[in-house]
Amino acid sequence: MRRVTREARPFLRARTGPMGRLSAWSLLEFGQTLIGGYAVAQALDRGFLDGAPAVGLLWLAVAALAVLPAALATRGVFAGLADLVEPLRDGLVRRAVTRGLGEALDGGPADSRSVSRVTHQSEIARDGWGGLVLSLRSFVFTAVGALAGMAVLSPRLLLVVLPPLLAGIALFAVTLAPMAVHQRAYLDADEAFAAHTGTTAGALTDIAAAGGSPQVRERAARLTDDQTRAARSLARWAAARIVALGLCGALPPILLLLTAPWLLDHGLTTGGLLGAFTYLTQSLAPAVHALLTVLGTAGGRLVVVLDRFTRPLSLPSPPAAHPRHGHALPEAPLTAELRSVSFAYGPAARPVVDGLDLGLRPGERLAVVGPSGSGKSTLAALLAGVLPPTRGEVRWLGRPAASPDGPEPTALRTLLPQQAYIFTATLRDNLRYLRPGATDREITDALAELGADRLAERVGGLDAPVGPARLSQGERQLLALVRAHLTTVPLLVLDEATSHLDPAAEARAEDALARRPRTLVVIAHRLASARRADRVLLMDGAATEYGTPDELLARSARYRDLAGHWAPDHRIPQPR
Numbered sequence: 330m331r332r333v334t335r336e337a338r339p340f341l342r343a344r345t346g347p348m349g350r351l352s353a354w355s356l357l358e359f360g361q362t363l364i365g366g367y368a369v370a371q372a373l374d375r376g377f378l379d380g381a382p383a384v385g386l387l388w389l390a391v392a393a394l395a396v397l398p399a400a401l402a403t404r405g406v407f408a409g410l411a412d413l414v415e416p417l418r419d420g421l422v423r424r425a426v427t428r429g430l431g432e433a434l435d436g437g438p439a440d441s442r443s444v445s446r447v448t449h450q451s452e453i454a455r456d457g458w459g460g461l462v463l464s465l466r467s468f469v470f471t472a473v474g475a476l477a478g479m480a481v482l483s484p485r486l487l488l489v490v491l492p493p494l495l496a497g498i499a500l501f502a503v504t505l506a507p508m509a510v511h512q513r514a515y516l517d518a519d520e521a522f523a524a525h526t527g528t529t530a531g532a533l534t535d536i537a538a539a540g541g542s543p544q545v546r547e548r549a550a551r552l553t554d555d556q557t558r559a560a561r562s563l564a565r566w567a568a569a570r571i572v573a574l575g576l577c578g579a580l581p582p583i584l585l586l587l588t589a590p591w592l593l594d595h596g597l598t599t600g601g602l603l604g605a606f607t608y609l610t611q612s613l614a615p616a617v618h619a620l621l622t623v624l625g626t627a628g629g630r631l632v633v634v635l636d637r638f639t640r641p642l643s644l645p646s647p648p649a650a651h652p653r654h655g656h657a658l659p660e661a662p663l664t665a666e667l668r669s670v671s672f673a674y675g676p677a678a679r680p681v682v683d684g685l686d687l688g689l690r691p692g693e694r695l696a697v698v699g700p701s702g703s704g705k706s707t708l709a710a711l712l713a714g715v716l717p718p719t720r721g722e723v724r725w726l727g728r729p730a731a732s733p734d735g736p737e738p739t740a741l742r743t744l745l746p747q748q749a750y751i752f753t754a755t756l757r758d759n760l761r762y763l764r765p766g767a768t769d770r771e772i773t774d775a776l777a778e779l780g781a782d783r784l785a786e787r788v789g790g791l792d793a794p795v796g797p798a799r800l801s802q803g804e805r806q807l808l809a810l811v812r813a814h815l816t817t818v819p820l821l822v823l824d825e826a827t828s829h830l831d832p833a834a835e836a837r838a839e840d841a842l843a844r845r846p847r848t849l850v851v852i853a854h855r856l857a858s859a860r861r862a863d864r865v866l867l868m869d870g871a872a873t874e875y876g877t878p879d880e881l882l883a884r885s886a887r888y889r890d891l892a893g894h895w896a897p898d899h900r901i902p903q904p905r
């Protein structure tokens with residue numbers, strides 16, 4: 330909200346001319362309101378109640394004629410409105426296009442939000458802004474006209490009318506900021522739910538096959554709860570607005586009737602009473618109603634949409650901007666972070682991961698080693714957000730992994746399990762599974778980088794049909810690695826995903842994966858993987874250790890012990 334206000338100021342300052350012209354036209358509306366009530370009062374006092382119906386009719390004619398310049402004003406107001414509204418739309422479209430192009434050039438994930446901003450959201454902003462200017466301007470000039478008219482008829486009228494009017498406006502003003510916040514929360518929750526169902530609906534079979542249904546269900550339930558909570562808060566504040574509307578629009582005429590005897594005793598004429606009633610019911614109440622309605626609907630949407638346009642990017646610069654090895658730039662957020670994370674497979678079970686803190690920097694390569702059953706796969710699932718921690722928090726790019734308003738997990742991480750998933754379709758479709766937009770050129774390059782080009786040739790090229798039954802376990806793993814290589818996610822977790830490759834193929838694949846700007850986590854089953862890594866996490870229950878390969882060799886007897894059992898290309902021993 331504050332960001333929107335900050336950005337709105339220079340826009341408004343640059344448009345004092347159009348605003349001045351609008352105000353000048355609006356003065357005619359002020360005149361019509363002022364004359365309307367006053368003429369009704371005079372028609373009664375000097376005409377019909379004074380035995381001079383002709384004079385009464387003449388005053389009514391004056392009231393009718395006052396409508397004509399106001400009609401002229403409406404024409405002028407609409408012409409002037411374009412000078413205020415169109416530049417806003419143009420500016421927003423320009424900003425959305427620039428931002429969309431920037432995101433695309435930065436290699437961010439394909440994003441329909443850019444298109445929505447250029448088309449739908451900029452139109453919402455234009456309509457909302459136009460409606461707001463029209464009704465706010467009309468309210469101000471009508472209210473001032475009506476109050477001035479009543480002051481002329483009897484200043485005591487203001488004592489009756491002003492308190493409920495001001496109380497209603499104050500109550501309404503109080504609701505503005507929370508309404509905007511709740512409206513945004515509602516829209517965010519709505520979008521998060523739509524994005525989640527959009528992503529999962531097309532992959533239900535795969536999710537069920539991979540046993541991911543509980544996680545998908547749990548996330549959907551969480552997102553629905555968020556939506557319900559946001560809708561309830563919004564409804565509570567909408568109720569406060571109805572009270573404000575009543576205070577401003579309905580209470581003043583009632584108070585006028587209740588205090589009529591007192592007002593008439595203190596110099597208000599019968600015509601003056603009717604004139605005041607005319608001001609309140611014919612001018613002020615409709616203007617208040619229009620303003621509050623526009624502010625409550627289009628105004629809320631406007632703030633939310635403008636907030637979208639001014640919001641910083643949800644994804645930071647791609648990891649390409651950061652060094653692949655060594656230390657990251659200080660301001661770069663960690664790609665993934667575990668904060669005091671614990672996990673147990675049941676309430677009474679011994680924790681597999683216990684209070685683990687771990688930060689993964691952009692471009693870093695981490696190897697996780699440890700004896701069988703020490704929790705390496707559990708850690709991989711926690712890092713990938715597939716298992717929710719029992720305690721503690723998992724964060725991606727500085728935000729909670731479970732955050733419903735963050736990007737979809739699939740845009741942030743890929744987890745490759747040991748069992749490679751290959752389905753019956755062409756090689757191309759299999760390789761583009763995680764990034765449907767990948768071009769043939771990108772696929773061919775990725776195949777070559779990972780040393781899978783000969784395999785592709787052997788199966789008959791990208792158009793050839795492949796399926797799990799026609800490939801060895803190693804070949805399936807290699808294709809799954811190429812598929813992961815084609816993604817642009819910042820975090821790639823390999824859970825023994827190279828276990829069926831020979832050592833040379835594994836080294837080539839891991840090095841190729843690490844050359845791309847991403848954080849690579851390898852659940853290692855050969856010492857060579859740990860040697861190639863920037864840092865190593867040795868999982869062994871309470872004796873978990875962490876450091877560079879050389880540091881661990883120097884200081885950890887367990888790591889030396891483990892390494893001692895390993896010839897570089899041998900698999901990790903399975904003591905149990």
Ligand SMILES: Nc1ncnc2c1ncn2[C@@H]1O[C@H](COP(=O)(O)OP(=O)(O)OP(=O)(O)O)[C@@H](O)[C@H]1O
Pocket residue numbers: 674681699700701702703704705706707708
């Ligand atoms: N779904 C599950 N339910 C209950 N216990 C589980 C489950 N999955 C794993 N465990 C237990 O959690 C512990 C850690 O298992 P995990 O698979 O994470 O270890 P790991 O280090 O990856 O083992 P490996 O190297 O053999 O793959 C083990 O004791 C295992 O028996």
